[in-house]
Amino acid sequence: MRKPNYNMTLFEERRIRLRESLSEQKVKDAAIVIFANRELIRNNDVPYSFRQDTNFFYLTGFEEPDSVYIFRPGHKEENIMFVRKKDALKETWEGFRYGTEGARKEFFMDDAFYLEEFSTKAASLLKDCSRVYFDLFSDPQNDATMKTIFEKIKNLNHRSGRGTLPVFSSKEVIGEQRLxxxxxxxxxxxxxxxxxxxxxxxxxxxxxxxxxxxxxxxxxxxxxxxxxxxxxxxxxxxxxxxxxxxxxxxxxxxxxxxxxxxxxxxxxxxxxxxxxxxxxxxxxxxxxxxxxxxxxxxxxxxxxxxxxxxxxxxxxxxxxxxxxxxxxxxxxxxxxxxxxxxxxxxxxxxxxxxxxxxxxxxxxxxxxxxxxxxxxxxxxxxxxxxxxxxxxxxxxxxxxxxxxxxxxxxxxxxxxxxxxxxxxxxxxxxxxxxxxxxxx
Ligand SMILES: [Mn+2]
CATH class of the missing domain: 3.90.230.10 (Creatinase/methionine aminopeptidase superfamily)
Structure with missing residues (x-):
């Protein structure tokens, strides 16, 4: 298996810092959802050279496009990643993919799933959280994805008195740490x-x-x-x-x-x-x-x-x-x-x-x-x-x-x-x- 090019403990340290800063701010049971960048087409089947979203990379070290990372500080399954499927044909053309196994083993995720499962899994991972940090209004497609998840959670929490999940800025909370x-x-x-x-x-x-x-x-x-x-x-x-x-x-x-x-x-x-x-x-x-x-x-x-x-x-x-x-x-x-x-x-x-x-x-x-x-x-x-x-x-x-x-x-x-x-x-x-x- 291909190995990450980075010292992976750096990313773990950042997640620990973030967990500590949320707990210092007395924020309990929060979750942070970060979307990776998408691959953009330059012409026909040729993509622009890819660079990972900075916040996504900052917390994970993972450089594959389209992925989603959920951080739930304090939970047993604290780090969860959604990744592209392994695909022999695609990998022949575009190169190695870590898949769920690689995400767990090389990037120290507690759990990993394929992207196809995101909307069902994310709803159950987030439904008991007190708030979600997400970068709202930066990307309409990600906003739409999260909207379906928020709707699912609303239905799951039907008549529980919990209402809709409050959304806070992930950019701000991570940005303050990156500073x-x-x-x-x-x-x-x-x-x-x-x-x-x-x-x-x-x-x-x-x-x-x-x-x-x-x-x-x-x-x-x-x-x-x-x-x-x-x-x-x-x-x-x-x-x-x-x-x-x-x-x-x-x-x-x-x-x-x-x-x-x-x-x-x-x-x-x-x-x-x-x-x-x-x-x-x-x-x-x-x-x-x-x-x-x-x-x-x-x-x-x-x-x-x-x-x-x-x-x-x-x-x-x-x-x-x-x-x-x-x-x-x-x-x-x-x-x-x-x-x-x-x-x-x-x-x-x-x-x-x-x-x-x-x-x-x-x-x-x-x-x-x-x-x-x-x-x-x-x-x-x-x-x-x-x-x-x-x-x-x-x-x-x-x-x-x-x-x-x-x-x-x-x-x-x-x-x-x-x-x-x-x-x-x-x-x-x-x-x-x-x-x-x-x-x-
Ligand atoms: Mn300058």
Whole structure:
């Protein structure tokens, strides 16, 4: 039998943590239902390359599509998985399936069934629960499946006075746990950041005038896959010249020209954790005076934002530090006119910096976790990971900015782990100083 590629105790530890956190919240007899991702057809009989749903993977380590996992903390049969049938013909074409036996043996499920049995079994597994955690309204097909189960339970509990099962957000309860990385998870994130760093270094070495953005994307993919990464954590952005002013530029198909900067925002996955680095550097290996002046200011700002990350600080505070820095630069460069404080009050910067200072990072590039608690911005705490990525984007058709600045897009992004006393920059080895970028 094929063996899972992962250390399976990690998944057990996560389930134990989740069981404990529910019991700390005094939630008794709850059940969590998580659907795996479905295989999506690309064309005819060819599917898109498959990646498991993050929460499903987080708790099970199981990578087969269509499966369903039910977690019933405290029950004798606590972990139950519904899986695709073993099928000799299909397995010849598409590869090995674990089946119910594999789910029990290799993934430590207390019980496992085939998907065909889901609606009958799930109703009896859930009917005595006090509440169900399920990600309602994210997928109409899963909603419909659960609706038939809720109806069955309603009928099973007929005139018992129990009413309908209350549904709570599985995304929220798992997300809050995912937000705080265990030491094993920090090691995985670190590794993803290391591979991402290596990818960026390879890109910096290969970049040259006349090369296509796509070829550079290929360099990144080649390097991370050589290092064992299965895929990117998100579609890489390889944006030369004014393409960099499109925040999530997707085309990656233009030739890199002399005198332009190229913005590269790309990350490698490692065991479902991803890095998320952005670097901006001169295509021809030398910053122009204007580029150097603005890049240098943005780099100082980025460093001061990284230095500010520690427990207790909020995204809101980091955002205002960023917008102040960028607004000061915009005024100094003659892009905006007026008093810095007034311009900040009027949010004049949003045209040139439309995004926030960063986001949580982990198994999803924009990772799980609440950013507000009880209506207030959430303070950062040890064990959280986030990106710090100030940017400045001056559209090519901007009629206000000095001509030399039009079409300039710069973003510098690192991945930061919050620690008890401050933070660790997990991507500190990825070059970003003017000196290093001009050399590489
Ligand atoms: Mn990012």
């Amino acid at each position: 705080f990385k265990s030491s094993d998870e920090v090691a995985l994130l670190k590794k993803a950041c290391e591979i991402t760093t290596q990818g960026h270094i390879a890109v910096m070495k290969e970049a040259k005038v006349g090369m296509n953005e796509r070829a550079l994307h290929g360099v990144f993919l080649n390097e991370i896959m050589k290092q064992g990464s299965p895929r990117e954590g998100y579609g890489g952005i390889f944006a030369t010249g004014s393409n960099a002013t499109t925040l999530h530029y997707v085309f990656n198909d233009e030739e890199m020209k002399d005198g332009e900067l190229i913005l590269v925002d790309a990350g490698a996955e490692h065991e479902f954790f991803t890095g998320d680095i952005t670097r901006t550097f001169p295509v021809n290996g030398k910053f122009s005076d204007t580029q150097k002046r603005i890049y240098g200011t943005m780099l100082e700002l980025q460093k001061s934002l990284v230095a500010a990350v520690k427990p207790g600080v909020t995204f809101k505070e980091l955002n205002s530090q960023m917008t102040r820095g960028v607004t000061e630069l915009l005024v100094k460069e003659g892009v905006l006119q007026g008093e810095v404080d007034e311009l900040i009050d009027q949010q004049s910067f949003t045209k040139y910096i439309p995004h926030g200072v960063g986001h949580f990072l982990g198994m999803d590039v924009h990772d799980a976790g609440l950013t507000m608690l009880k209506g207030e911005p959430r303070p950062l705490a040890a064990g959280m990971a986030l990106t710090i990525e100030p940017g400045i984007y001056i559209p090519a058709d901007d009629e206000v900015a000095p001509k030399a600045l039009r079409g300039l897009g710069i973003r510098i992004e690192d991945n930061i782990l919050v620690t008890e006393n401050g933070n660790i920059n997990l991507t500190a080895d990825c070059p970003k100083s003017i000196e290093e970028l001009e050399r590489s």
